[in-house]
Amino acid sequence: MTMDVSKSETSKNGSTQQECHGCRKTIKERYLLKALDAYWHEDCLKCNCCDCRLGEVGSTLYTKANLILCRRDYLRLFGNTGHCSACNKPIPAFEMVMRAKTNVYHLECFACQQCYHRWLRMP
Structure with a gap:
């Protein structure tokens, strides 16, 4: 499931402070970030695998x-x-x-079928 992450400013007068879903502070x-129907500190909404801050890598997160x-x-x-149509x-x-x-096709496998010229050269 994909979810949108929205970033917004907190209230200037502090009247509507939210609790972070991650750390409960x-x-x-x-x-603050809003995702999964909850509010988060920017540092608390992270990928469970690579620990990257999700607010910095885009506006979408995935849950499963x-x-x-x-x-x-x-x-x-x-x-x-999937499988490459050239090398399988x-x-x-x-x-x-x-x-x-x-x-x-893999990028390195994509070539003309008549002359085998590769359209993209990989560094």
Whole structure:
């Protein structure tokens, strides 16, 4: 399940302070995050795998199996892995690919079928 993360300023007069869902302390900082129908300190809303601050890596988080995840870790753990149409090896869900009609290729496998010229050169 994907969820949006919204960042907003706390009330200037402090009349509507919120409790952080992560640490259960009052949010006194200038900014707070709202995600999963709860309020969070910017430091408390983190990916359960890589510990990155989700408010910094985008406006979307992923939840599954009671985990809060960034996009990369969600795809790494739960994304569908396909197979390259050229080499038939697995393509991890987070890897960039080339598509041609219904075929999917690793970037390094995408080449002309007549002359085998590679369209993209990998460094």
